[in-house]
Amino acid sequence: MQQKVSKTETLDADLLDLRAFCLVVDLASITAAARAIGETKGSVSRRITRLEQALGVELLRRSPRLVQATEDGLAYRLRVGQALELLEDARAAVQQAREKPSGHLRVTAPFDLGLSLLAPLSAGFAERFPEISLEMLLTEAFLDFDADQIDVALRAAASLPDSSLIAHKLQPLESGLFAAPAYLRKRRPPRRPEDLEAHRLLLAQTTRGRATLSFRSRDGLERAEVRVRAAIAASDYSFCREVALAGAGIALLPEVNVRRDLEAKALVPVLEDHVLESDATLFLVHAGTRFLPPKVRAFRDYLLDAFGARGRREPAA
Missing domain, CATH: 1.10.10.10 (Winged helix-like DNA-binding domain superfamily/Winged helix DNA-binding domain)
Structure with missing residues (x-):
């Protein structure tokens, strides 16, 4: 009214x-x-x-x-x-x-990143700002700020289309190949990207179980592109991670999803001499207004500090 x-x-x-x-x-x-x-x-x-x-x-x-x-x-x-x-x-x-920011804050993020990356950060945010109730909407869909009443969005993409929203780059999203030691004891570990054709691959977000992987050697002298078929395909990385932990194959996963598994040696990297080429970036997006609500400003600044990303702002969303 x-x-x-x-x-x-x-x-x-x-x-x-x-x-x-x-x-x-x-x-x-x-x-x-x-x-x-x-x-x-x-x-x-x-x-x-x-x-x-x-x-x-x-x-x-x-x-x-x-x-x-x-x-x-x-x-x-x-x-x-x-x-x-x-x-x-x-x-x-x-x-x-x-x-002392307060109120209800609705944040959307990709499911996998929400579990592996944002869950511990959300715990810290809730402790620092007890007057803010945080609602996390985990989905791969890009929810609409107005229609879905979103305050902040975390989006993983190579780039974002121009709009009136403001995007802050948090960090690049690097991916790698990982497998359980038990799987690699049963099969010879791949030494070159072409060797993957002889292995069981666990892939997320494929087209009918198939995907093309692009590699470069760490010295930058070699590049390879391999067309692979998934032994098991899933809609999210978390499922592939769990299957990899069970020893079912080599999974392509964002590195942020497996940091704890690598520390515990539950998973180990595969093809360490090669890097999967990916230009995906994690963005924090909010409304393009000079007068952000204190709750939004608090969440934005908390994540920018957590990622060491102050100043990485661009007018795209």
Whole structure:
């Protein structure tokens, strides 16, 4: 529902004019009011005159010894005082929200990255900002900010289309080939990309179980492109990781998904002399406005700090 804003002449008054008037009435003295707001007596007197001219009524009765509010002045003082209190409450609420963000925050992210990368970060964020309730929507679909009421999106892509949204680069998403030691004990580990054709591959997001993998040697001297077939294909990387942990084959996985497995030696890298070519990047995306809600700003800054990505901003989403 559209809010109507009054266009009466009283809104043309300077807030300092209104504050000065209230002080004059409360202190029954122009001199005392001027001292309270750090102005001259003449400046405060001109403020009162401006108000009276704008309203077309006499607000004060002035005498050498006394300043008193008229009947209209008393009524005006009451209503103006209430308005000034509301403005002060609004200012205090905004400042408090900035200092202590609160509210419900809806964030969308790819399923696999949400589990492996964002879950521990979300735990830290919730501890730092207990007044914010965080809702994570994990999906491979690009949800619409307006239709789906999204506050922040984490998106994995090579690039993002131009729009009014703001995107921050968090980090490149490098992928690799990984297998359980038990699998590699049963089969000779591949030494070249072409050797993958003799292995059981676990692949996500393929076209009918087939994919083309591009490699370059770490010294940059060789490149290879291999057309492979998945022994097991899935819609998400988490499933492929679990199958790889069970010793069923070599899985192509984002490195962020297997860091703990590598540390525990539950998985080991395959074809370490070669690098899978990928230009995918993890982006943080939010509305392109100068006045972000404090809860959005808090989440954005928390993740930018976590990824060491301050300043990597581009107007695309």
